[in-house]
Amino acid sequence: MKIVVFGPERRAGALVGERVIDLNRGLAKYLSERGEANAAEQAASRLPSRLLSLIERGPAGLADAQAVIDHFIKLSPADDRGAPTVVHNLNDVKLHAPWPERRIACVGGNYAAHLAGMWANRLGKTEVSVEQITEEAKKAGQWGFWKVPAEVAGPNDTIPFPKRVTYFDYEGEIAIVIGNRGKNIPAERIREYVWGVTLFHDWSIRDGGGVDRVVSYNLQKNFDGAVSMGPCIVVGELDQQDIDADTRVNGVVRQSYNTSEMIWSFGEVLEYLSRDFTFVPGDVIAGGTSAGTAADKSRRGPDGKRPLDLFLKVGDVVEVSSSKIGALGNKIVASD
Structure with missing residues (x-):
């Protein structure tokens, strides 16, 4: 799994080939599609958008990240029409240093x-x-x-x-x-x-x-x-x-x-x-x-x-x- 930090909000994403999957928004959309209540709140807790918080989640966070990748891996950015966007073209986003702001x-x-x-x-x-x-x-x-x-x-x-x-x-x-x-x-x-x-x-x-x-x-x-x-x-x-x-x-x-x-x-x-x-x-x-x-x-x-x-x-x-x-x-x- 390749984790990146991208975009103006410096969100945590997964780099898959030439695409970047927004992990937090991906989990929120995945949970919503399954009909679960409070999908956004669950996603914020289980798969935070900030890199350091994702690291602190440990194995559970990585398991959720992998589930999001598996769910969206075949979705192209052109077909990701529902807001907010989950799948981005790598060339369309700015990658930042994957620095968790620690020592x-x-x-x-x-x-x-x-x-x-x-x-x-x-x-x-x-x-x-x-x-x-x-x-x-x-x-x-x-x-x-x-x-x-x-x-x-x-x-x-x-x-x-x-x-x-x-x-x-x-x-x-x-x-x-x-x-x-x-x-x-x-x-x-x-x-x-x-x-x-x-x-x-x-x-x-x-x-x-x-x-x-x-x-x-x-x-x-x-x-x-x-x-x-x-x-x-x-x-x-x-x-x-x-x-x-x-x-x-x-x-x-x-x-x-x-x-x-x-x-x-x-x-x-x-x-x-x-x-x-x-x-x-x-x-x-x-x-x-x-x-x-x-x-x-x-x-x-x-x-x-x-x-x-x-x-x-x-x-x-x-x-x-x-x-x-x-x-x-x-x-x-x-x-x-």
């Missing part, structure tokens, strides 16, 4: 191939195998950061180029959306907590971040347009540790990897972060990025500076995609 945790340094390039730049380590990098990273322990956006960009939204930046980078990622409340969660119970999987873009500032500190504001990862997600959340179909991901800049492949290559699995990350910390439905964990970013591919010159050719510029179009999820494209524009 976003991001894993850092979670792919050895990416670390190889970063270590070559920062530490001068060039003759290190992927196995050695993985071992060293495991010994050093997990690290990451939180993204704290007020808004998250969705498919085809623009990303403003931060004014204070010279080196602006792309990081295509896979993220999980949490479906159950929990704390101190063992890694082996990860499947109980994953509601779905989506594409995630961790836009990053690669200019110097100032003095290194144990705790910081982390401004390189937090600015307007620092996150995009979409086009959908795939629910109940995927193994989060076996998802392919590609990143293209102006149509050229820059990244290509699989989540099976993660140093720390999503389960291990959830176990680490949930120590004395409660995760709630709608929280997001992004699993990190692999090799191919501008930062890990651009070697510093004798003057210590990196060439700009691989870093992003105004007008660039960046697309993160997966054969199992879809594509998330964004264009870089000048900041206001």
Whole structure:
């Protein structure tokens, strides 16, 4: 099941081929056709129009969603004449980020191939195998950061180029959306907590971040347009540790990897972060990025500076995609 957020009211829908089914209105119409009283009220309770409320409904909400999909799957938008509309052409609606407006945790340094390039730049380590990098990273322990956006960009939204930046980078990622409340969660119970999987873009500032500190504001990862997600959340179909991901800049492949290559699995990350910390439905964990970013591919010159050719510029179009999820494209524009 592919869940999207669409339209001016940012309603939860199901993406089925080239159609979007409004789940809440679909259930209301389905119940009304069966002659049930208070169909709209029942639908509002059982299959809410807001994404977060749908996630919080758990398995019962997904069962109702599947019933709506099964009922309307053969109905074309042209034949859906009764108001309000339930079945829409995908091209006729605006897809928004499927962000439940909860917290976003991001894993850092979670792919050895990416670390190889970063270590070559920062530490001068060039003759290190992927196995050695993985071992060293495991010994050093997990690290990451939180993204704290007020808004998250969705498919085809623009990303403003931060004014204070010279080196602006792309990081295509896979993220999980949490479906159950929990704390101190063992890694082996990860499947109980994953509601779905989506594409995630961790836009990053690669200019110097100032003095290194144990705790910081982390401004390189937090600015307007620092996150995009979409086009959908795939629910109940995927193994989060076996998802392919590609990143293209102006149509050229820059990244290509699989989540099976993660140093720390999503389960291990959830176990680490949930120590004395409660995760709630709608929280997001992004699993990190692999090799191919501008930062890990651009070697510093004798003057210590990196060439700009691989870093992003105004007008660039960046697309993160997966054969199992879809594509998330964004264009870089000048900041206001």
